[in-house]
Amino acid sequence: MTKIGILVGSLRKESFSKKVAANIAELFPKGFETEFIEIGNLPLYNQDYDDKNNVPAEYTTFRNKIKELDAVLFVTPEYNRSVPAVLSNAIDVGSRPKVANVWNDKPASIISHSPGNLSGFGANHHLRQILVCLNMPVVQQSEAYLSNVAALLDENGKVKNEGTIQFLQSVVDTFVDLIKRYEVSSFVFIKHMVAYLE
Numbered sequence: 001m002t003k004i005g006i007l008v009g010s011l012r013k014e015s016f017s018k019k020v021a022a023n024i025a026e027l028f029p030k031g032f033e034t035e036f037i038e039i040g041n042l043p044l045y046n047q048d049y050d051d052k053n054n055v056p057a058e059y060t061t062f063r064n065k066i067k068e069l070d071a072v073l074f075v076t077p078e079y080n081r082s083v084p085a086v087l088s089n090a091i092d093v094g095s096r097p098k099v100a101n102v103w104n105d106k107p108a109s110i111i112s113h114s115p116g117n118l119s120g121f122g123a124n125h126h127l128r129q130i131l132v133c134l135n136m137p138v139v140q141q142s143e144a145y146l147s148n149v150a151a152l153l154d155e156n157g158k159v160k161n162e163g164t165i166q167f168l169q170s171v172v173d174t175f176v177d178l179i180k181r182y183e184v185s186s187f188v189f190i191k192h193m194v195a196y197l198e
Contacts, residue, residue: 001031001033002031002071004033004179005034005036006073007074007075008039008076016150016153017075019157020075020111021036022157024111024172028172038062039062039090042058042062042089042090045089045096063093063102066106070106070183072108073175074111075113077123087127088130091130104136105136105182107137107139107182110144111145115149116147118147119145119146119147120146124145142174144171152164
C-alpha cells in the first residue's frame with residue numbers, strides 16, 4: 001500500500017483547504033492510502049530543541065509520521081502572497097536537523113486556492129522553491145490553482161463542478177504516475193546496489 005500524507009495549510013475548522021483536500025483524497029486509486037497529517041500542534045521550530053537534545057514529543061511524532069509516507073500532497077491557501085506560517089513551520093520541523101531531513105526524495109504535489117481570482121499562485125510557487133531545497137520531486141504539469149474556491153463547493157463541502165472534478169482527477173493521476181516512477185527508480189537503485197555489494 002502506497003501511503004500519501006496530506007498537509008493542509010489552514011487550521012480553520014471550516015477551511016476551504018480541508019474541504020478541497022477531502023475531495024481530492026477520494027480520487028486516489030486502489031492501492032493508495034491517504035492520511036491527513038496534523039501540523040497545528042507543532043511548537044514553532046527552535047534549533048535549540050535539537051541542539052540541546054530537548055526535542056518536543058510533537059516533533060518526534062510528526063517526523064516519524066512523515067518518514068512512513070511514500071509521498072506528500074500539499075493543499076494550501078495563500079497568506080500575504082506566500083505560504084501560511086503553520087505550513088512553513090511544519091516543513092521546518094521536518095527538515096531539521098538537515099542531515100535528518102524527513103522530506104528527502106518524497107514525491108510531492110501542490111494544490112493552491114483562494115476565494116478570489118489569484119488562486120494562491122504566490123503560495124504555490126513559493127512552496128515549490130522550498131521543496132527544491134528539501135529534495136522533493138514535485139509534479140510540474142498540470143499546475144493546480146483553484147480560484148473562487150467557495151463557489152466550487154456545495155453546502156456539504158463537495159466539489160460541485162464536473163469540470164473541476166475532472167481536472168483534480170487529472171492532477172491526482174499525474175501525481176500517481178510520478179510516485180510510481182520514483183518507486184520503480186528506488187527499486188532499481190536498491191537492486192543495483194545489492195548486486196554491486198555482492
